[in-house]
Amino acid sequence: MLAERYEKATGVKLLVSYGSSGTLTTQILNGAPMDLFLGADFVFPEKIVAAEMADSRAPVAYAKGTLVLWARKDSPLQPISLDTLVDKRVTSVAIANDLHAPYGQAAVAALKRMKMYDQVKPHLVIAENIAQAAQFVESGNAQLGLISLTAASSQRFQAEGTFVRVPTTTYAPILQCAVVMAKSNRLAEAHAFLDWLLKPEIQAVLGTMGLEPVK
Amino acid sequence: MDIQALWLTLRLAASTTAILLVIALPLAWWIASGRGVARALVQAVVALPLVLPPTVLGFYLLVAMGPLTAPGRLLMRVFGHPLAFSFEGLLVGSVLYSLPFAVQPLVAGFKAVDAGYVEAAEGLGVRPFAVFLSVVLPLARASLLTSAVLTFTHTVGEFGVVLMLGGNIPGATRTLSISLYDQVQDFNYAAANRTALLLLAISLAALLVIYLVPGLRRVDGRQADIVQ
Numbered sequence: 001m002l003a004e005r006y007e008k009a010t011g012v013k014l015l016v017s018y019g020s021s022g023t024l025t026t027q028i029l030n031g032a033p034m035d036l037f038l039g040a041d042f043v044f045p046e047k048i049v050a051a052e053m054a055d056s057r058a059p060v061a062y063a064k065g066t067l068v069l070w071a072r073k074d075s076p077l078q079p080i081s082l083d084t085l086v087d088k089r090v091t092s093v094a095i096a097n098d099l100h101a102p103y104g105q106a107a108v109a110a111l112k113r114m115k116m117y118d119q120v121k122p123h124l125v126i127a128e129n130i131a132q133a134a135q136f137v138e139s140g141n142a143q144l145g146l147i148s149l150t151a152a153s154s155q156r157f158q159a160e161g162t163f164v165r166v167p168t169t170t171y172a173p174i175l176q177c178a179v180v181m182a183k184s185n186r187l188a189e190a191h192a193f194l195d196w197l198l199k200p201e202i203q204a205v206l207g208t209m210g211l212e213p214v215k
Numbered sequence: 216m217d218i219q220a221l222w223l224t225l226r227l228a229a230s231t232t233a234i235l236l237v238i239a240l241p242l243a244w245w246i247a248s249g250r251g252v253a254r255a256l257v258q259a260v261v262a263l264p265l266v267l268p269p270t271v272l273g274f275y276l277l278v279a280m281g282p283l284t285a286p287g288r289l290l291m292r293v294f295g296h297p298l299a300f301s302f303e304g305l306l307v308g309s310v311l312y313s314l315p316f317a318v319q320p321l322v323a324g325f326k327a328v329d330a331g332y333v334e335a336a337e338g339l340g341v342r343p344f345a346v347f348l349s350v351v352l353p354l355a356r357a358s359l360l361t362s363a364v365l366t367f368t369h370t371v372g373e374f375g376v377v378l379m380l381g382g383n384i385p386g387a388t389r390t391l392s393i394s395l396y397d398q399v400q401d402f403n404y405a406a407a408n409r410t411a412l413l414l415l416a417i418s419l420a421a422l423l424v425i426y427l428v429p430g431l432r433r434v435d436g437r438q439a440d441i442v443q
Binding site: 020022023026047091092094097099100124125126127128132136139140141142 | 277278281282283287296297298299300378379382383384397399400401402
């Protein structure tokens, strides 16, 4: 959605490659020809900075992510609350992989903080990235999903389900950070896109997409 | 080393091989024993997993066979849970995914059986099923083993379907290939090395069985067509 808007505004075409932050970081560290990396947290972009592959000394925060509990409207578990996670009827809860997806790490941290982890753990279904976690629960294969507010705010998910926010006190802030690759052939364009993302009017748009502005 | 993933992978591969041999033996015999449009169509469908990306299979099993569709609800009645995120789900996926590896060597083996032996046995009044068991199968034993070994190793090497359908559950759907993927994403290259080496060793050992063991050669000294 943002990519389309940027293309319309500037005429610069964006080629987007999706994946969990960990997957993309592994690919970049092993030479994937990327110009800009938009991670879902601070840790993975920092690895790229540490490997001296970034065109900056630190990752640049561009948004803050929020974790939500989502279920389909036709789910017998409705209306859902955080306590639904430990409902006896629940046998599958989709989360992103907590080894390499920041939203997965947030989900596990939140479950532990809410003292629900031991009860929920046998029911966890682990997706490769947060988009797959959302897809598992949207397709009805998983009953509940701890997904990003970004996914939950999309038209499709708003039409098909409901969500409750996981209290932000239960997990470390998901500070989504970006880095421009030092080896990029399009350094100026990459920086220009990142600067555009940080413009107040674009940051305001992030709110409607389930991301909080960083400033 | 993820012992649980190793055990699960071996269990999945062995179960898939057992189920597929039961399906593939009659299917291959039917395909090999004639010509026609029906057989061509069945052969084409059987060969589909060779050319289709595993994501096609993963997508259909996850969404078209998911709890929101009629066939998916039927499967939920049978298994008591959705196809996804379960060992049974992976088994269904693996059986479909490895089908050509079970069927094709057998078809080649059955076709290579000299029709003279079959006719001689039939001329002696032996019933067709007995002819298949005591004449055709022994003559095609190399193909039978090739089929079993290829099905087993191909299932060990399954990744795309498991990634889309599995849900990465220890002991149920986290196979070695998924475990390796996680280790690489987690930058745990030492563990990834051990897992990768193990997968390499399993595959090489299995393929060596086909190429080395003299007993697996056909009576006429040729090996099964698929591995030539």
